[in-house]
Each structure stands twice: as C-alpha cells, then as structure tokens.
Amino acid sequence: MDQLSELYKGYPSVIDIPVAWGEMDAAQHLNNVVYIRYIESGRVALFRDWDFLGFDSSVGPILSEVRCRYKAPVTYPDTIRVATGVVNGSIHQYGFELHHLLISYQKQRIVAEGYSGVISYDYTALQKAPLPERIVLKINEQLQQ
Numbered sequence: 001m002d003q004l005s006e007l008y009k010g011y012p013s014v015i016d017i018p019v020a021w022g023e024m025d026a027a028q029h030l031n032n033v034v035y036i037r038y039i040e041s042g043r044v045a046l047f048r049d050w051d052f053l054g055f056d057s058s059v060g061p062i063l064s065e066v067r068c069r070y071k072a073p074v075t076y077p078d079t080i081r082v083a084t085g086v087v088n089g090s091i092h093q094y095g096f097e098l099h100h101l102l103i104s105y106q107k108q109r110i111v112a113e114g115y116s117g118v119i120s121y122d123y124t125a126l127q128k129a130p131l132p133e134r135i136v137l138k139i140n141e142q143l144q145q
Helices: 002-008 032-049 133-144
Strands: 013-018 059-070 079-086 095-104 109-122
Touching: 002 079, 002 095, 013 032, 032 059, 032 079, 032 095, 032 109, 079 133
Parallel strands: none
Antiparallel strands: 013 079, 059 109, 079 095, 095 109
16 A cells, blocks of 8 residues: 555545455445445544544534545455545535545555535534534644645
C-alpha cells in the first residue's frame, strides 16, 4: 500500500476492511451496496474519532445524501482501505460533505469514490442544529493539513 499512501494523505480517518466471500453477487464481484456499507464504515470511524456520534448529547450527525462512483470491480480475497475526510469548501452552518476513497490492496488502485452529505441533527428536538464548535475545529484542523 505504500505507493498509494499519497492518495489518502490528509484524510483523517483510514480503515481497512477485509472483503467477505458472501459480499460478492451473482456477477462474482463485490455487490454495489457493499461499497455503500464500506463508505458508511469510513464515515462512522471518522465520527467515532471526533466523538460525534450523538450518544453523549442530543446533537449528532445524520446522513442527507450518499453517492458512489464505481471504478473497478472487487473480488474475494481482498482488503479495502477506506480513507475519509471533509471536502474543502463544503462546510456550512449545519453540515459538510465527506469524500471517501476505496482502495483495493489486491489491485493497488482506487476502486471507488464516494461522497456523504452530513447534517448536524438534534435528535431530541428532531431538527437540524448548528454544527458543534468542537466539530468545526476538527474539520478546520483536517483542512489545514
């Protein structure tokens, strides 16, 4: 993976996910919905690192949008590196957009790119809420790297 490390430089969250045999579909490659699950895992890992899951307070993230651009098929056995970071210029009062790179160890390349729209949500009031200042600081730290 060393030759690809420049691809995800500056991404604050990087996780590895082994591909399971059962994640392949009838076309004998990773089912398209699994890529979305991997993107979710990357997003949750970042939020866990930022303590922004909403478990300790009423305000946490909620997904407003997710999209994925598939670039190459993935098959078992493989491990996918998921790098997640905030898209520069996407932050606003109530949210931001995340960019996800899915990189195959076997293929040594990016196999998919994803985007997640994230809104700060007050789960008690059941409405969007301004981003907590500590999250804005985390985002700004990442963007300055």
